[in-house]
Amino acid sequence: MKVAFTAPMKPIDHPVPSGDRTMGRLIVRALQLAGHEVDVASTFRSWRAEGGEDVTREVKELAITEAKAIAERWIERGDVPDVFLTYHLYHKAPDWIGPYLCAKFNIPYVVVEASRAPKRQAGNWALGFNAADAALAQANQVVALTNADAQCLKEVLNDDVLTVLPPFLETAKFEVSHSVTKGSADGKIRLLCAGMMREGDKQFSYMVLAAALKQIADLPWRLTIAGDGPARGEIEPLFDPERTEFVGLIPWQEMPRLYRSHDVFVWPAIREAFGFVFLEAQSCGLPVVGGRVFGVPDIVEEGTSGLLSDEGDASALAQNLMSLIKNPHKRENMGLAAIENIHKNHSLEAGARGLDKVLHAALEHHQFKRRVHGGR
Template identity: 30%
Template sequence: MRPLRRIAVLSLHTSPLAVPGGGDAGGMNVYVRFLSRELVAMGAEVDVFTRMTSRDLEPVEYPRPGARLVHLPGAPSDEVPKEELPSRLPELERQLRLFAASDGSRYDVIHSHYWLSGRVGLALQQDWRVPLVHSMHTMAKVKNQHLLPGEAPEPRIRVQGEQQIAAGCARLIANTRTEATELTDLYGAAPGKIDVVPPGVDLTTFHPGGRSSARRTAGIGEDEFHILFAGRIQVLKGPQILLAAAELLRQAHPEMKLRISIVGEPSGATRLDLAPLIHRHGLAGRVKLAPPVPAGQLAAWFRSADVVAVPSYSESFGLVALEAQACGIPVVATNVGGLPSAVSHGATGLLVDGHGAQDWAAALAELYEYPQFRRRLGANAAIHAAAFGWEQTAALTAHSYQHAVDHFRAGRQIA
């Protein structure tokens, strides 16, 4: 196999440098950043194309030798919401083409992330005559299966776009086998062109240790039961479920010194104002709201917790759950999407079927009532997460790239 030298990565709707937990930033931003870093470490040259976050940025950043981050000015994220991006894609595509042409860039493979980037990637695959590998990260048809009452379904243009990408790209990368099944069952993707590649975790940042100092920094007493939520403050991520469960938890255990920390900010169409919910559930003075923080500070938040809650309605994988476990903290998560792949029920945490407050309260109570069990889960969690290094993710992704290139060239020769 010929080594792949140049890779074009499309992350058009959100910058990989954005801090997860706010705006449109989440696990995908971490994924693109660390995958690109490891591909460069393997000897590839990587250009990541994204839209500007503000007009003050330099057109091109150089995070490390062999890597470039190209800011396209067609739809700055501080001016244009993600919902308007479909109409801006032609301009972003035009600017991307202009950059590649003026720079003389030639790529071996294109890797697009999320459907907006995939739409542009399909056009580039045809014109540049190089294969497109696509990662969905989330899918409209899956999200539409989990709509809450009154919640608007994903737009038809997205469903159609994902359908076209699934049919037209050279290969698809799924985070889990569950996602691979969804691609075949819901989108008719050919099973033979899907590669399952689990995301990684930055084990140099997320690791056990420093619990006492982390709790002191966060203002958490040693005798307090500390539950942490980290992510965007929106209905889909389920912080409202945690607050409802916390009220029942306090009623069942009035002696409990309960503390809840929520790290993130409201975003998206289903954004939440948590202040009224905190008051309604009688949790005033027990809940701390904190803004999104860089990875090092987030790791400290995890280490300060007794348990991390991930009550999402839909997750393609659940990187927060993996990062928390890497810090030696057990996770209570919804039994949906890719979370069963990230959390081993009864071994590294607990999985809850559904979003009933009573069920969530019972799961959290189990970890409160049995501290030895909680500590054993945390120790297992660190071992479990250590198997998910980004080096492995990059190696498997590079293998997918090579399959795409080989099959793409063979198809062209036959044609």
């Protein structure tokens, strides 16, 4: 099939790296691996930090203008795709382009990752919420990447439309051609943390981590922090400079070596959808210590490939870190289980198979609706 693709939350060519951008690119890669032709129909970004009726109406007008331009190109080229797929929509990033084009050309509409917060039905985000709900109502298939999102979406979607497909990654990119020595030369356990340094949830994650580490200051560990951002000046002083190395923003090509040179990956994951770094760390054989929030339990096999604690609980996070620091056999076994978890449940190949099934289900659902409504 030929698949038109867009990502209104964060286009895949956005200059700032994030888990969202990575997941969008992986969806394109998985579709191609499954044998489909992908056309990035638009890089229009509907996401806005602040809501309000005037802001949302302006974004909608820009989106419809973009959709009409795409329609003209398709007609001129005589090249209408078989299906339109939108990655990640919600009240702050509604999709008007996909629904417009699918209605105009009578093609199936697929949404991968949608978040729904009923409390946003009123207030500044009401128009965005309604637009996102309208897109979901039009969709022939909606893919939730976490069971938490699926539960929220069941309020407005039937089971024949809603699918849960665990997030995935390209494991080959996290292999290294030579062995990497773990641990420090002084015998201390090397902990790794990776996250952007922004105000809000990311900064709070760093605060929780710093509080946890202070509770295990008597143990033999060293910490590496990979990441950068506008809140770095507030984050760095939280950590012991004698035991912490800030390495800044690391190119993805260098991340596999960084992961593999450490013993444990830790990230509190405050308000994380699922935390793409947990997938990367596990694929490199690291046991993970994180927060039990939203989709994290969907990708970390608790007690097998990692240890999770309640969101924001610094003491519980410290206890889990202590458990792995003190027990090398547990670290090793969990690291091996982490690799198995990723290859079995979260590989690019698994994602390709899942998305291929979704596209075919969307076609069938679309054809069924056309028969029911007399070809419309």
